[in-house]
Amino acid sequence: MELKSENDIVKSIETDAWMMDILKAASQLNLPDWWICAGFIRSKIWDALHGFDERSPIEDIDVIYFNEIEMDEEVEKSYQQKLLEILPNIPWSVKNQARMHIVNDIKPYTCSIDAISKFPETATAIGVKLDSNYQVVLTAPHGVTDVINLHVKPTNLFLENEKLHAVYRERVIRKNWTSTWKEIKINF
Template identity: 30%
Template sequence: MTGRLPLDEQLVALKSTLSRNETLLEVLDRAASLDLPGWYLTAGCLFQTVWNVVTDRLPGAGIKDYDVFYFDDRDLSWEAEDAVIQAARAAFSRLPAEVEVRNEARVHLWYEQKFGVPCTPHTSTEAAIDSFAATTCCLGVRLERGGRWRVYAPHGLSDVFNLVVRPNPVPAPREVYEAKAARWQRHWPELTVLDWPAGR
């Protein structure tokens, strides 16, 4: 079982598994060409590709979009972010998937209005990834010079490969976690969804 391998072998397995999703590889390659500060391809497209491969589904099955995060706190205006979004729209044109590009330095400006709870300003793209509702989702990948993969996985990869969804109660509201977990479990019934910790 991949989730029980040493971490270096899990990293090799992660690259091999994600490489089976051709759309994901194309997004990685095109995102690298944008040269965005601190960028990562992150969220569902990564862990859901792993779930698909582990459960013998098509690698891209059930993936609704591909999220590219970057961090640029030099200009927090919507106009600056929108300029990047428009450049990305051109870069990702004619892909068979939606690609969403967001500046994580700006999230605190709109998060409470959208989700009803305040968000402490992120200090990096990694900090934004740390805030996902499930620790299983805290995963980012980017291409660096020479085509080397940089992987950010603060909670490791075992849960991802073992199909375990684990809550991340410090930053995320319980209802967000439970709604996401229920949606994922409908598509991937093999998942083991762990309960929100009592008293949180």
């Protein structure tokens, strides 16, 4: 399957039973403003563009949500535990974006899509969820051009802030994506 647009990405996810099972599990929690984001989608795209027959290993499945009322980290852990009960062999990671701005010492996010827009790389700033009819919904605040063209570059937040740009550079080196996906181009 060729991946040239948001619609192509959505179709590729809808035909992937493993990804749909994960999305259905996350939807069972009924979290406010929830998305599964980052490597879950990026790796799917890069695997397809590299012609891989097997799925590349994924470090974790990032489930995010936004709830300003209940920001206790223990609540996130309880959601993570519920997901492990539904699909025990998945490396779940659940984070409330209403508190995650603290990690980067920036202004609070206004919603989950705002948080996604402030992820380190444009290729990772992408999320999917299921709507009430179990249709895949995709958000890509920076578009999908970079991820489809195998470009890794910082989002504006991580480009314009010297401290965060250093975090971006360290992260890209640590992730070592080029060892798996040889054709990606990294912009430092």
